Amino acid sequence: MTTKKQAVLLIVVAGLVAAAGYAVWKSRGQGDEFVVSGVIEADDIHVGSKVGGRVMKVVAREGQSVKAGDVLVLLEPDEPKASLSESQASLRQAEARLTELQAGYRREEIDQAKADWLAAKAQHGNAEKLRQRMKDLVERQLIAPQEYDDARTKAEETEQRTMSARERYDLLLAGTRQEEIAQARAGVEAARARVRLLKTQLDETVVRSPVNAVVEVLDLEPGDMVGAGKPVATLLRTTSLWVRAYLPEKRLGHVQPGLTVRIRVDSFPRKDFSGTVRRIHRQAEFTPRNVQTTEERVLQVFQTEVIIDDPEKILRPGMNADVFIKKSEQ
Template sequence: MLKKLIVALFLLIVLVAGGYVFWKDRREPPSQDVTLYGNVDLRQVASAFLVSERLAAVYVDEGQIVEKGRKLAELETVRLKQDLDVARLAAAAAWQNYQKVKNGPRKEDVARARAAVEAAKAAWENARIRRDRMIPLSKKQSVSVQQADDAIAMESVSAAYVDVKQKELDLLLAGSREEDILQAEAEWKRADAECAIRQQRLDDAVLYAPCDAVVRNRILEPGDMVSPQKPVFNLSIMDVKWIRAYLTEEQLGQVRPGMNAVVTNDSFPGREFKGTIGFISSVAEFTPKNVETPELRTALVYEVRIIVQDPDNCFRLGAPATVVIRVS
């Protein structure tokens, strides 16, 4: 009798405990948070010069924190300054030529052309008088026919010479052609643009930090030849930072870009950093087989990047981090 009573009491306890667990599960919905574990991503900038020259000085070392706009390195500028001087002289010459063509002939040039026309007219008049004199004499056979012909030819040449000089004067009075002015202006602008290019090359001889960053690698040293294809530094961006983590197939349906997240780090217990889901890969990684069974689908993972604000530079690049995504 006692044994039956004990067994009945035990069964009652089991039923009550099972009912409580069932009731508790019905009362408390499962957690709506997605927890991920990742690392602070290395966002790097390969900082290089835009011109090819010899490296003159390097002002920062590895591990040093630099602010945006800080001078990092500098090139030798002797040849760059000489190129700029040549370009400036060419631009000055082109400007003077443009002004010359634009302003047209000087008054002295016009006066000289007028005098040439008057001289040509005087020579023509003299040739005409001589022709008129030689023709009657030729008929009287006082002079030869050849001399008369020469006088006639000289008069014609003198008349043509007057026409040439008059046209030269007309050209001076008309001024420069519009095409010549535009051509001279274009040559001046081209020389001025070349001067600006040389000035920009000289300005590019100084390398500045493009953002707040940490000098991760100092690749070149003073005396090395640099080019746009050879970075001088590798800079790691400080803010904003990315957390690289991975979603499972089951979690993928709960998370979408733009959702808020909380990021924590073991080095700062109790402190939470605000984050946002910025990117979710559309390609699964670590696929075990070409044909996935329902059991293997859960092994697929998708890269996700969480953008986290870290103005105090608390997170170290590559450090582990915990991400809690508020799905609800």
Template sequence: MNKKLIVVAVVLGLSAIAYFGFFSKHAADSTTTIYGNVDIREATLAFRTGGRVAEVKVDEGALVKKGDVLATLDTEPLKNSLQSAAANLAALTARNAMIHTGYRQEDIEQAKARVMVAEAALANAEKQFSRQSALVTEQATTQHVLDDVRSARDQASAQLKVAQQQALEMQRGYRKEEIAESDAQLAQARANLASAQLAVRDAVLVAPSDGIVLTRVIELGSMVQAGSAAFNVSLTKPVWVRAYVPEPQLGLFPAGAHVTLLSDSRPGKPYHGVVGFVSPTAEFTPKSVETTDLRTSLVYRIRVVVDDADVQLRQGMPVTIRSTQ
């Protein structure tokens, strides 16, 4: 009888040890395991300039690398605009240099010569006027002739003032307002040339990151407007997992913590990642992804960057996240 009691006690003891070991293990696992969903970014790509589609190099489902050319526009009209902008810049550059340098010495000498000619003309007109004035006094000519001579003298005087003013302006050089205007026109021409160069470069649409082409909107030969969608691309790098951590487990998933991620599509082959972001504020668990009990729980959103992601991780896929601490 005593032997039976001893056997029963041993069996109960072993059962208790196994029971508590099993549940303590699962309890420990439950405190280091959370659940989330794959969050892959998508980008809508568009030309920054408008034009006719000259070439389409990829189609839906194509794998692209960062910098790959996806499509190009006809650059002929853009190059014409570029040449026009370059010619306009060259003309304004030459004019700006002339304005900053001032008038040539030859031009100044010519202006001085015109002053001398105007002075001689005025002197001759003064003599004619004096002569005709004396003749009118002696009644040897008419008043009409004297009026014509006076008008000629006045015109010669005005022309001399104009010539003197022009010579003075040439000696002083261009006004500061004219120089400022020329500088502004030159700056505008340079900006126009830069815009034309950028338009030529923007005629080539490249992939901003590694990804998969989801949709193609443009067709060969079609006209596109600046900013209109051309492709939708799913970016494969980086791949994130968005998860929600209850406050008691928050210490197990700090920023920088290494974790493993399991998916149903690759059982027994975990992915590896690093917690890249932990929200500073609590929120209610999204109703679309959690159970009824957890919907009313306050949690903290985290983002895990997957280090070894592959094509099997797809948008929205559920994953199990375990802390390696």
């Protein structure tokens, strides 16, 4: 073998050794670390409307980045608007009635009620006198019985009007009762609560994003019906990415929530990301088939969630990630 061929062979062997060393380092970490693998995920949020209705306009689209408060879907607002207008009118009436009762009755109203009562009393007196005359005449058979019946009916009617007028006069003279004011006040509060409810329902015809996110699913067209409380869109909360990894049972003692770790992804192999363990599931399971080697798939593991610090916003859900964890003294 020539010297040149030997040199090339040495370079190839050195490259293979370096690659193998990197693979071992990547898969097992440095001497004081071990590694668990997983996939980057984002929390999904199902957004909907409390009232539902018919879709008027679809504003956002799948794959679009949205900010908190951005409009996703508009529902037809006609029915909630009409109900709100009706309730606002009822509220104004209730408030006017309460104001009137709290102010009490005016002197003019009391005087008018007294005049109405005295007039009704006079009419009843005249009607009663006529009834008496008609009674005498019918007993002497000078008039038909029907004429007496008419006079008696009129006397009874004027008596009822006199009693009603006197009751109203006495009521105004006594003033407003506290029970009436309390009842009117309760009516106002009920009307206000109804208006608040309908305003909320009208607001629900505008479906907004509650957080900064990416629209993952939004399959609607104008005219579609949306059920009350049913999701109209699924959002991915990309501002708080995390890794779903699987911690071997023998490594459980090295990890606890709040632990700081470092993370690497295949897309940026030379860049370290900081992470914090958020949760370790209490229930053990077998390693999922899409994680690690065939031998490791039969191990008992604990699902672990690690929040990633990604200030540059360069990571994406679905990326493979390796979580490097320092070994603690046992």
